[in-house]
Structure formats: structure tokens, C-alpha cells
Amino acid sequence: MKKLLVVALLIAFAATAAFAADVVTFEAKNGNVTFQHKAHGEKLGCDACHEGTPAKIAIDKKTAHKMCKSCHKAKGVSTSCKTCHKK
Ligand code: HEC
Ligand code: HEC
Ligand code: HEC
Numbered sequence: 001m002k003k004l005l006v007v008a009l010l011i012a013f014a015a016t017a018a019f020a021a022d023v024v025t026f027e028a029k030n031g032n033v034t035f036q037h038k039a040h041g042e043k044l045g046c047d048a049c050h051e052g053t054p055a056k057i058a059i060d061k062k063t064a065h066k067m068c069k070s071c072h073k074a075k076g077v078s079t080s081c082k083t084c085h086k087k
Pocket of ligand 2: 033034035036040043044048059067068069071078083
């Protein structure tokens with residue numbers, strides 16, 4: 001019984017991971033932002049952004065800059081507007 005549950009959880013986890021989008025586009029009036037989700041995950045590991053089992057992270061206009069730019073700053077990646085916003 002316990003074993004079955006573990007298997008079910010593993011399948012559920014695999015299914016979620018498989019459905020994570022490779023690329024996410026955030027619409028912004030000053031130029032849409034293409035977020036290379038898969039590439040970020042491969043380079044940084046899921047833990048860099050997700051706590052525990054990766055799941056939906058709510059990104060909106062208020063939280064996006066805090067999340068995206070703070071790490072870019074820390075890692076020495078450009079935070080100029082054009083790095084993310086493309087017209
Ligand atoms: C640089 C930060 C970052 C990294 C690293 C990252 N993710 Fe994410 N992940 C996000 C963001 C932001 C979202 C929300 C995207 C959206 O709004 O559609 C997300 C969403 C998801 C979702 C939910 C998808 C949905 O639409 O419900 C899953 C599952 C997920 N990530 C899995 C992973 C896995 C597995 C890894 C490691 C291989 C990973 N993520 C690495 C930032 C990251
Ligand atoms: C935990 C750290 C981290 C977070 C959070 C993060 N990034 Fe990044 N991002 C990086 C790193 C490191 C690179 C450089 C990758 C490389 O050079 O291979 C990068 C590169 C990029 C690039 C390409 C930059 C270039 O010069 O070509 C874009 C665009 C980008 N990120 C968008 C985003 C967006 C949008 C978000 C938020 C949804 C985000 N990133 C969140 C670490 C992060
Ligand atoms: C690291 C990536 C990144 C950088 C650098 C960045 N942005 Fe953003 N920005 C985003 C993301 C992601 C969103 C969220 C869009 C959403 O949730 O729809 C956003 C949203 C916005 C919005 C809201 C757009 C709307 O339609 O309401 C404005 C305005 C904005 N950014 C301006 C800027 C300016 C100005 C700069 C340069 C000083 C900048 N951004 C740099 C990623 C970035």
C-alpha cells in the first residue's frame with residue numbers, strides 16, 4: 001500500500017515536471033519577455049527558484065522584476081531593459 005502511494009507520487013511528480021513549459025512568454029506593453037525556463041533550470045537547478053517540488057510560481061508585473069533581476073544582478077547578468085523586453 002505504501003509502495004503504491006510512493007509510485008503514484010513519483011508519477012505525479014514526473015508528470016508535473018514534464019509539463020513545465022520550456023519557454024514562457026510574459027506579455028508586457030514595453031516588449032514581451034521570453035523566459036527560457038528549461039535553460040534556466042538546466043543551468044541553475046530547479047532549487048534556484050522553486051522550493052520543494054516545482055510548481056506554478058505566480059509572476060505578475062509587481063513581482064517579476066524582483067525575482068528576475070535580483071538573481072541577474074547577483075550572477076552578473078545584464079539587467080538592462082533590452083535583455084528581457086523585446087519589441
Ligand atoms: C530561474 C527560475 C526558475 C528555475 C531555475 C526553474 N523554474 Fe520552474 N518556473 C519558474 C517560473 C517563473 C514559473 C512560472 C511560469 C509561468 O508563469 O507560467 C515556473 C513554473 C514551473 C512549473 C509550473 C508550470 C505550470 O504552468 O503549472 C513547473 C512544474 C516548473 N516550473 C518546474 C521546474 C523544474 C522541474 C525546474 C528544474 C529543471 C525548474 N522549474 C526550474 C522559474 C524557474
Ligand atoms: C536564480 C537566478 C535567475 C533567475 C531567478 C532568473 N534568471 Fe535569467 N539568467 C540567469 C543566468 C545565470 C543567466 C545567464 C545564462 C547564461 O549566460 O548561460 C540568465 C539569462 C537570462 C536571459 C538571457 C540574457 C542574455 O544576455 O542573453 C534572459 C532573457 C533571462 N535570463 C530572463 C529572465 C527572466 C524573464 C526571469 C524571471 C522570470 C529570469 N531570467 C530569472 C539567472 C536567473
Ligand atoms: C530580467 C528580466 C527583465 C528586465 C531586465 C527588465 N524587465 Fe521589465 N518585466 C520583466 C517581466 C518578466 C515582466 C512581467 C510581465 C508580466 O507579468 O506580464 C516585466 C514587466 C514590466 C513592465 C510592465 C509591463 C506592462 O505591460 O504593464 C514594465 C513597464 C517594465 N517591465 C519595464 C522595465 C524597464 C523600464 C526595464 C529596464 C530598466 C525592465 N523592465 C527590465 C522582466 C524584465
